[in-house]
Amino acid sequence: MSEVHAVRRSALRDRCAAGGWAAALISRPANVRYLAGSAPAGSALLVGPAEDVLVCPGDLPPDASGARVADGVRLHRLPTAGGDAAVAAAGLAASAGAETLAVEEHHLTVARHRALVSVAPRMRLTDVAAAVEQQRLVKDEDELACLRIAAEITDQALGELLESILVGRTERHLALELERRLVDHGAAGPAFPTSVATGPNAGAAGHLPTDRRVEEGDFLSVRLGADYRGYRCEIGRTFVIGPSPDNWQIDLYDLVFDAQRAGREALLPGAECREVDHAARQVLDSAGYGGDLSPWMGHGVGLEIGEDPQLSPSAMGKLDACVPVTVDPGVHLPGRGGVRIDDTLVVRSEADGGPELLTITTKELLAL
Template sequence: MNVQWLTGLASSNAAALVTDRRVRVVTDSRYAQQALCLDPGIDVSVDRAVLSRAIASAAQDGAVSLGIEAESLTVAMFATLQAVATAQGMQLVGVSGVIEELRATKDKAEVDALTAASEASTAALRALLPTIEVGMTEIEVARRLELEMGRCGGEDRAFPSIVASGPNSAIPHHMPGSRRVEAGDFLKIDFGAMCRGYHADCTRTFIVAGTPDRRQSVVYDAVQASAAAARAALRPGIEVAELDRIARCVLADAGFAELFTHGLGHGVGLQIHESPLIAASAAGTIPEGAVVTIEPGVYLPGEFGVRIEDTCQVTASGVTVLTDFPRELTRIA
């Protein structure tokens, strides 16, 4: 994804070389035509051995050391490339998180794509809800939602949709199965569309064909309050751990601290999970221009779960919720 962000080329086999003299992308013949349509300021080389070719190009530019993304390589691959670099009189240096940190701040074109993905997502959910009926399987609901995302302008789903009914809603990342939706269930739907390579992420929880009982209402209200508190505190410069703490304290006051079992959120962009990570164990701050999720949840194993999630743009002038959809507990079917 870093190659795509740097150059605009979406390829399963590509490397980008950035020096003080030029930007070069190396890819194989399957992507040659797309590469030749990139910005004219980007040099293009076609070679299946993309990393070896990039190292050779750096040597031609007079580089004596070359940073290479450590997360992208196995130990064996790094050893092979180190030998190639040594033969060229260069040293390879493993680097981590440099491009990811830059990607955390979105420019206008990226925000436009994320907005389009979010709008396709929420439009699809609006179209789906009136069609849900008691007796439908989770898989059927998920596939209908993904069809609607395509009809509403999404180019693909951002990730496999999560549709979790009844006790399955207590599983944070449940994969849709054959369980049929029943009256009185909580139905948790975590989904998103992709537009121009950028991902939306949204979750809503609904009550099916009935009135929530007191326990369901209490949990839902606590999650809704937690999400609202976190969105209100979200701003450039806030520590990610502090933002997580704010959301978690609301749930703790309601007696659900131990049932919020994951981090509060994450960045979104060319990948569904990007920097910054918003969690108690994470370090760093929210940069201006970030687009992140806020997604507190409470999960009662064997009973039900609730999550409310939004994709939010963070600027100095405030927070814009891109996944604009009601958060009140809504009855469906």
């Protein structure tokens, strides 16, 4: 993997050269990890001018810093506690004679930025903007392999839960059990807080588990994902509790299923992101649910659970091959519950077999 990180940093160096910047200071943790192989808490990565240096706070003992860095990155631990790694890295850049340093203005706070200026008053600070996020969009084979394993773990955890007795258990307990099972199967942890929603809560976007217990007749919707080596996937499924679903439940499920399938089928290299959103959204819209839908029908995944691209009506840009995204439409009827169906897929050309589905748990409406 080390060579991979060197290639990534080299691409950022090219971006610096094009911008006329001597060096770039990367502070956003997912970006640091992408370029250096690891991102100890509070660390910052200086790319160039002379060398690449990962600056780590002096607060953690060496064995807790998790600092196994990629080849070609020098590890620099601050000698004293309480220091700011980004400020120290800016000082290193200035000492090395950098005249212009590109920083992540979308990550640095105003106060930290001011501290950078004061440590290197003669160095010009500019904005590296989303240069690293752009690099992260298209995944390489190692990254896709991590996402595939993350999805496999997620499917296993969900599959085991479905074999257990659900009635009478609380949303909170089911969520904890899913997270335990993710770790059982090799996840570093959950990719995001697991959502379990029952009855009237089912299908609500971003629902956080409560003490409500599963009851007969409920919709039950879950959303979970594994973090495997930093790579995060997402699955969402909705079930019915009891011997057989009501008609309104079947109808709502079929509708969301159709919307989600339309979104999945729109995932092709070259497709506009907003077209994918539209494909799923218009199915729900034409059934009269347009007003209350979530603002996107899917989003990129990788080292962060919500990264570019966004699949939303206002999204600019097109999909490329090897971009992993979710397709996650849902409808929530206040007081009654609802349905949400969510997969992680990798965009592939039709010649390559079309979109690659990573989360393979069935999307039939199961009555549990």
